[in-house]
Amino acid sequence: MSRPIILGIVGDSAAGKTTLTRGIAQVLGPENVTIICTDDYHRYDRKQRAEIGITALHPDCNYLDIMQQHLSLLRTGQSILKPVYSHKTGTFEPPQYIKPNKFVIIEGLLGYSTRGARDAYDVKVYLAPPEEIRAQWKVKRDTQKRGYTPEQVLAELDKREPDSEQFIRPQRQWSDIVVSFYPPEDAKEETNGHLNVRLVLRPTIPHPDFTSLLHLIDSSSDSAIRLGLDRDMSKPVDVLEVDGHATLEQVNKLEQIICSDMPHLKNICDRESNPELGKIAGTTGEVLQSYPLALTQLIITYHMLKATQIHV
Numbered sequence: 001m002s003r004p005i006i007l008g009i010v011g012d013s014a015a016g017k018t019t020l021t022r023g024i025a026q027v028l029g030p031e032n033v034t035i036i037c038t039d040d041y042h043r044y045d046r047k048q049r050a051e052i053g054i055t056a057l058h059p060d061c062n063y064l065d066i067m068q069q070h071l072s073l074l075r076t077g078q079s080i081l082k083p084v085y086s087h088k089t090g091t092f093e094p095p096q097y098i099k100p101n102k103f104v105i106i107e108g109l110l111g112y113s114t115r116g117a118r119d120a121y122d123v124k125v126y127l128a129p130p131e132e133i134r135a136q137w138k139v140k141r142d143t144q145k146r147g148y149t150p151e152q153v154l155a156e157l158d159k160r161e162p163d164s165e166q167f168i169r170p171q172r173q174w175s176d177i178v179v180s181f182y183p184p185e186d187a188k189e190e191t192n193g194h195l196n197v198r199l200v201l202r203p204t205i206p207h208p209d210f211t212s213l214l215h216l217i218d219s220s221s222d223s224a225i226r227l228g229l230d231r232d233m234s235k236p237v238d239v240l241e242v243d244g245h246a247t248l249e250q251v252n253k254l255e256q257i258i259c260s261d262m263p264h265l266k267n268i269c270d271r272e273s274n275p276e277l278g279k280i281a282g283t284t285g286e287v288l289q290s291y292p293l294a295l296t297q298l299i300i301t302y303h304m305l306k307a308t309q310i311h312v
């Protein structure tokens, strides 16, 4: 029996982890995917955190040792008894018995913070939207879904900044792919549907060979699809950018490169048989659909399927 394939999606609060996780699960088939949010490993409930004066972002505020143990068990296909934290009430609920499916997505704040945890993943994604966008997303989500006022959310963001800097953002260095959705230069107020995406592709896993793109696309800076070399956290990386206004024809070229390398992806790539590609339900209920989202889902799914071939 092959073991589950483990995908990590890490990033700061309201960076879009749950939203992207749901989108990937939709593409892989929800029945094949087990989703775990590491907020369940908080050590203190909301009231205790306020009393102690610790934020949920601090490693001491989480049972990272138990999270790491559970990751190792899931990687070998074993079941876990997972704690449950409710964002609705800010308290813990009875634990849940989890038997891993073929794919496991672990999403949360501190998923790459220990060496042991990092070793458990097959694919590591880090979400890094611009901070202004993240703040807007957090205000919207926390006021609509978690019972906060906008002033409370903004004050909490300020309080958390030192921990974000010290504990969350450094985890970017451990990821194979950094995903940043960002507004186009000429529409800075855009925070939803037509965002561009910047994908940082580290050479830590073998990505689809996009070099043939260089002949196909106009590589000038005003092209809707751009491929280039850069440095991220001082290490050399490839960078693929896709604009929200890219045309289907342009995007198809990229999708063909990804899908021709991975026969199992053929069904997913076919837009007629898979209208869900690029469609994501945000955690506040809105439906987002765009080519940048579709490509992000495809590249991550490519790596998940590739991993099933390596670890049979």
Ligand SMILES: Nc1ncnc2c1ncn2[C@@H]1O[C@H](COP(=O)(O)OP(=O)(O)OP(=O)(O)O)[C@@H](O)[C@H]1O
Pocket: 011, 012, 013, 014, 015, 016, 017, 018, 019, 020, 108, 109, 137, 138, 140, 141, 181, 191, 192, 193, 195, 282, 283, 284, 285, 286, 288
């Ligand atoms: N790619 C996206 N495009 C547009 N809006 C997005 C995108 N991703 C997330 N959002 C918005 O940001 C909000 C927060 O996203 P989400 O709940 O997925 O964040 P999260 O990282 O899981 O947060 P937390 O760790 O605090 O639970 C969503 O409700 C949605 O409105």
Ligand SMILES: O=C(CO)[C@H](O)[C@H](O)COP(=O)(O)O
Pocket: 013, 014, 039, 046, 056, 086, 087, 088, 090, 109, 146
């Ligand atoms: O950063 C967060 C990740 O979702 C939450 O704020 C954290 O989990 C604490 O939860 P709550 O805000 O419900 O007290």
